[in-house]
Amino acid sequence: MFKNIAVVGAGAVGFYYGGLLARNGEPVTLIGRQANVDAINKNGLFLETASFKETVRVNATTDMSVVKDADLVLLCVKTLDTVSAAREARAFMRPDAIMISMQNGVDNAERIKEELDFDVISAAVYVAAAVPQPGVLKHTGRGDLVIGGDFPETLLKQIAEMFATAGMPCAISAALPQQMWTKLVMNCAYNAQCALTACSYGTLVSDPGAIQNMMTLADECIAVAKAKGIVLDPADIRDRVLKLGPAMPTTFSSTYQDLAKGKLTEIDSLNGYIAEQGKRYGVPTPLNAAMHALVRLRETRKPA
């Protein structure tokens, strides 16, 4: 058992995974922005999931130095803040403490390793959730995760069991890179289209034009993955893209949510990452580049 778990970044992902751990009695401290911290310290963290509505008491603070007490740190910040948040947390972390990157994108662990020479466990997290107001989590789909990497099997098992016991199925996979890339493709196919059109995943997947875009976006991603040595099965990927919408019909992407709140998005780590890597490896990615450019421009405007 971990004696103290710090969740760095109190958004939808941090609230969901950290909140459910706290609900199961794990010693969780959420580290986030003032508005969320104030709301949680006053009213607790309100979890509205598909199966229950419940207020969970959990420690919350804006003070990163509490990381010094943690033996497990869940990095749940936006990918824009990956390196800066990891660096700040690392300054306080005990040498034997473990960090898990629970973020979108495929290169967070790589970036942290490059910048801080520090090995973190990677997780592919699958959850549809939003923070409609400070201290409130609205969960609309899934909530499982996959972990992996070059860490002792006993440690990975301990982590997986902790999540599973708290109601979040957690697999350990040797094929984690493929799984993270597969998730990236889903994000590239849905996030920007949802953000630019203000249409839910269910609406997108019922539109032939949007589906055609998804297929083109996915094909570009698969080609970039291949250039980087990650083999994805095109038929499997297309099938997963087509099934995601029906499985989460009412979901709006985090990219949409960020734009609606007037915040910067993670688009640089999604379609932008594909476009950048495509350029590096000489793989054409016009549609991912287009989505990246459109969302970036939209970020400069007022919320929709």
Next chain:
Amino acid sequence: MFKNIAVVGAGAVGFYYGGLLARNGEPVTLIGRQANVDAINKNGLFLETASFKETVRVNATTDMSVVKDADLVLLCVKTLDTVSAAREARAFMRPDAIMISMQNGVDNAERIKEELDFDVISAAVYVAAAVPQPGVLKHTGRGDLVIGGDFPETLLKQIAEMFATAGMPCAISAALPQQMWTKLVMNCAYNAQCALTACSYGTLVSDPGAIQNMMTLADECIAVAKAKGIVLDPADIRDRVLKLGPAMPTTFSSTYQDLAKGKLTEIDSLNGYIAEQGKRYGVPTPLNAAMHALVRLRETRKPA
């Protein structure tokens, strides 16, 4: 001189060209929707152009049957309504009356010919304008036009002189199809991107990602034009695309304006037309197809 000029469709284009003709003493009647007709009958048509602000008295009605008195009909409806409006007007038109299509897109005259077996003069109209409220035109750029087609030279000259005398430079061109296609490419490069990002033409043209999209969109258009026998010079087209934004930096596309008002757009006649013709001729148009799909989806949502 024409004895009676009916403007079918009282939006930005009809207000601008019809309004400036009326201001110059031409016998113009605007035919449009109730809100605009009421505002014009009560207060006149208010023209706010780059060079003057003036209220123009002009006849306005919702009644299409007044077309029976016209010897010249300016068709200024959205391309969605091209055939239906032409059919309705045609039912009242004198046999010797002339119609000019003053619309976006390249196939209005063709569609009218196919559906109604009726020859209309085509015009490429160049004007940046909006109707911020009923009976009010805000003009932000250009205001010239080019006409052409298989009509008597004397008639075309008479029309061109009428517009020119009223302050709207009007060329007669044997290369009208190229000019209409060139305008279509500009629309395909700017309209959807502006609508999806809520960024002005000036902002778009200062963004490398948006420029890259414009070039890809333009290249797809040029390839489709070529398949249809219309030869466009790629270097010239690219140059025009890059110069449009700086020439109209504060402009927002009609597509943006339509979405903002919760109205259907003309996207089927712009990027949608390129995607459709690309499919017909086997020319790949993934980015035009994407823009078409995104704007179509956006039409189903509430105004931004």
